[in-house]
Amino acid sequence: MSQTIAYSDAVVALSDTDLDTVVSLSHLPRLRIADLYDLSSRLAHPDSIDRRLAVLTDEDLRALLAADTPSAAATALLLADGAGHPLPGVADRIAAMRGLPRPEVSAIPALDAPAPWHSVVAVQTVVLQAENSSLPLTATGHVPVSALTDLGHILDIEPSTVSALISIATTAGLFHTDDDHISAEAEAESWLGLSLLDAWRTLADATVPKDLAPVVEQAVLHGAETAQSMSDRLIDAANTRWPLAHEHLAARLQRLLHDWRVLAVIDAAGQLTDLGEAWGAHDDERQQSLAEQWPAPTEYGYLYNHLELLVPGLLTPQLARQLRRIATPTRLVETHTYQISEQTIAAAVGHGESVGEIRDFLKTLLRGDLSQPLQYLLRSFAESPQAVVSPSRPDTAAASTHAAPRTSPSSTPSITMESADDRDPVSRARALVGEFRDSPDARIRLLLETALREHAPISITVRVGDALRTVVLEVIGMGATRLRGREPGAEIERTLPLKAIAEVHPITKETSWDH
Template identity: 25%
Template structure:
């Protein structure tokens, strides 16, 4: 029998790192755990076992059933031979059996029988190495599953998987690829717009997760998508490391700038690779097996069979990944595209070669029109679009996007470091229609107005910055502007307006209010300020409760070092009595010889152990002072 006694001894012998790692994978009660027997009890508790067993797939569950079906401990090879003849696990390989046993061992659901056999070398001389046995509590708990509506042990072994589906026909794949490429291009565009909008104004994350409704509406409008698509876009950006939460705000990361200026094919590759990397190992294997067949309902059916104790949770997990796959063009109408098939079979590079061939060609020329609009005849090259966004405002986004120049947009570009000549040269270079006169006038006027308002640092009492202008009318307008009232601007007596706020705060407030403002350093030279914020997420420092528990248990043993052996022996015997478990008791005889008795303990008290000798079939009473050790009977 493999009960609490065996698990407690195993827990005690594990090194701290291995024990903490195992506990990290288990959910168990920590209250009342004062020694390794208490910990073993907690790990073999019905609730703890259910939490450990429910997420397991059918192969792991079938392995536990096979190990607990009698016949003694099994090696990985013996387990593989037993599983491969069962309908649910037909064809199980030695490698699969070894992997399953390693996982189950890490979860403390199976016991290495060799550890017990080492103490009884004669009994194990002819036994193969690497034998494993399941804990009795696990077998008992699996037997109760039918009462909870879960599969019985026999059903875990005897229910075959759903039939495999036929591949998607070639005639359908052409339509699938066309739709998938459209979605992939739209996905890249949506993530680009998301990052641009987050860079302009971050989005507040709620404490419970998700975005506040105003942020969702703002982002949906900026991306030209339905509100329920915004979380999908944000998820894709987060997985690719392009957006993150910093101080409760969703912001672009520093990697977002390089991504936004990369070709469309490279941007899609980054998104697709992030999706693939985020797939759990089991789901990646499952999708690879169905890389040429429709996913959809058939995939959900297979997942329900594969995870019989956590059907809804497993299906939700699959749905989250497949929904993003549909949006990225990995699938279309739940059928893998050619690029999607290549992605799960051969990786992102192979998938990108296929997908990029279906993307529309990028252009680096636009139409400049007299009404101050700029129209691109196709998707713009990233380097052109990036600079154009700094000069003009995006009005509509599609394969042919429209931008609009305005005095505000040109002034914003000048504030960011552009020059009037630089703007003219850039627009002339990318224009298919020359530089219309209204645009020239707009640039010249904006350049002439730019810098009429200047902000510099001030070193006066209760004043950290000052605003000046050669035009007194402009200063008076700023002073009475209600949108700037929070700056507390007051005349200084020398033709300036002083503020107790820093220069940068005053500068951006004036810029947002559309004043032609520039910032100056202490020597009066113009400086370019950047408001772009990047996310620098910090990992939350949480206490490792499992590590703390292990330290506490070790410390308790150290504090009671002198009587640790006696206490451990007493706890072993108590556990054997409660479980009615047959054990081997090592007893020191008066002559110095140590004799092993095969006993079923019936009670401990008065310094003596009472139990039935299974070999001699008599009752024995042994003094505890003579007992040198206790181990589970094989």
């Protein structure tokens, strides 16, 4: 019982920010947390303790283990109480983790990494696609490779690499994830307006979590002093800084190195590329010089008689957005190609584009006159607008309207914001701690509920008239207003009104049962 109470007391003493951090680091499952006892029990679980110990630096670990030395970092991570003493179970976990071998970080993935500029084009393409149709998500929070097959073919990039780029871009704030799909964020619009180099740097910067930044800087600075690869230097520096991280750190480093390989920060041997070295050293001049060798953004194209549009370079995202309304991208590599067809023009007109607007845009984009096949296609739509099939046909809408009454509002399952917050561990933890702080008798109820659940005897002081009487009971039931219990070793039950309870104390080895 003392363990649960110790954790409960420490939890309610945390600041809101520290509470959020502790719950997030502990990786609690998205199952509703019943009450403060439930929350404290989950945070006291060895797996949760291990995850929090994993982010404790070598310096903070030494402070935690020093006798009678307050450790602010350990207290903020729910590893020590306010006086700096390790919470129950923490010292045992430290000893156990110190005896574990260091897990190896896997070799750099053998993938055909796209050029840096091509990574930017890939993310730009996904942003533009997500504006009109969201991408599905797996239960692990990734876009499935099967949904990226066509896109990977257009970009000439492996679908798994495109999925990794989407994950990086999500970390960079370009996408947001819902329960089952991913959509573009508002910030993605300003990112589309960046130069290729600045857009790439935004993605590269997002691969480095804030706490790993000093380790990355250290590994970069020591590059000239050792023959080790960047990946090996990074792993050594991280293991020194976080001595108890083990598999948690190994997984994070593996993710970082994978993302760096995808963005061409490092090569297949784990060495920094020229661009990666310049980026790590914050050498802007060198980065600019390397970026000058990339394909140039282009704002014009050529149209062939078979209605294929060729851009001799990288079409800017703003023009690509307009062009995608009337054409389908077929190849997006060093040069960009799009296919115009009767179906794409019909879709554009069906979504509100006029033939005149389409013609004016193409005259601005294309070098030379519009080809005869294109003029014929546009003229046929201008002369026969009734041939255009609207995306929402009236009969389809009517069928939907008639089908609607089959499901009444009362029978339709809904997920309210409240129920969603209940499943979110951070939101639920905040709510429970807030309730505890707002209730004057919250700690008494917590002690009684803990005694009930753990079948532990507890010392209860009750007001009897003007006097106080203390009894030791094993709690066997508790309602909204009364408590039932019996003395240890006895069969006679007592019933106490909760409002009469003045104090409650856990029974410890030093506590006498003779009252």
